[in-house]
Amino acid sequence: MKKIMFYCQYLSGMGHLVRSSEIVQSLAKYFQVYFIVGGPQIPGFELPTQVEVIRLPALWLEEGKFTVGSSPFTVEEVKAARKNILIAECDRIQPDCLITEFFPFGRHKLLFELIPLVEHLKKISPKTKIVSSLRDVIGKESDPEEEEIICNLMNRYFDLLLFHADSRFQTFSDSFARHQEILAEVIHTGFVTQLPKFTSTPFEKLWSEVSLDTVKIVASIGGGRIGYEVLETLIKSSAILSRKLPHVMKIFTGSFMPVEKVKQLKKLAGDRDNIQIETYTPQLLEYMQTADISVSLGGYNTTMNILSTGAVPL
Known part of the structure; x- marks a missing residue:
């Protein structure tokens, strides 16, 4: 069975985690999935049981700055540990595919760990596919400098973009002004949603x-x-x-x-x-x-x- 590493970091809310959990739950029907989670634990939120969950030391943002909460380690120590864990897990798993949720369209504050990760993968396993998972609305105002970074990162490292929208309603070109400069294939997956349980609770x-x-x-x-x-x-x-x-x-x-x-x-x-x-x-x-x-x-x-x-x- 092919192996997928799925990287998810939620910095302020939990929407990215909810959406990513639904995606990996579906992927687990066809692949061996390793779900890398980088935010704080949420009491009561159940991660999919069909996947192997890899928890990085938690980082999140408060007032625009990284924090580690009550951790005894400093932010810099946590950042170094996370980078090392990602490389070690990459060596252990030897994935056929790495999916990064929202990156490189966001998460630029995490370049310290994501660039070493994708470069390490390219070095040890050139055939590993690197994929970006992106929601329908990027949620940022147009910024030429940031768009330049996005295009460079996509074209240097990524093989595919999964755009989570219905192309009859919202296309990637509607969300990203410089869409024509992206070399990777773009697939509109349809929207991602949790499935309702109509009769489970009285x-x-x-x-x-x-x-x-x-x-x-x-x-x-x-x-x-x-x-x-x-x-x-x-x-x-x-x-x-x-x-x-x-x-x-x-x-x-x-x-x-x-x-x-x-x-x-x-x-x-x-x-x-x-x-x-x-x-x-x-x-x-x-x-x-x-x-x-x-x-x-x-x-x-x-x-x-x-x-x-x-x-x-x-």
């Missing part, structure tokens, strides 16, 4: 004895580093909304929302028994399937979830 367990005629609102903001104001406004609106529309709100703050901000939201909700605030749930799709309204930031993954569950979005 309605009563999700909504705690809420009557069927009560309006059910689920709110989520991804990892939680941004979006506090959305949840704050939603909680404030509940008192006004209740006068004419009995409802219950299930609010998920995200695993990366600062503890103090979570406390502020809970204080704002007070003793209102129709508002439940939690950090994270692996059953978000099931909540969206059974809710009357889904409130979110409308990111890639949530938008795909809305389409797959038929949730009414706001």
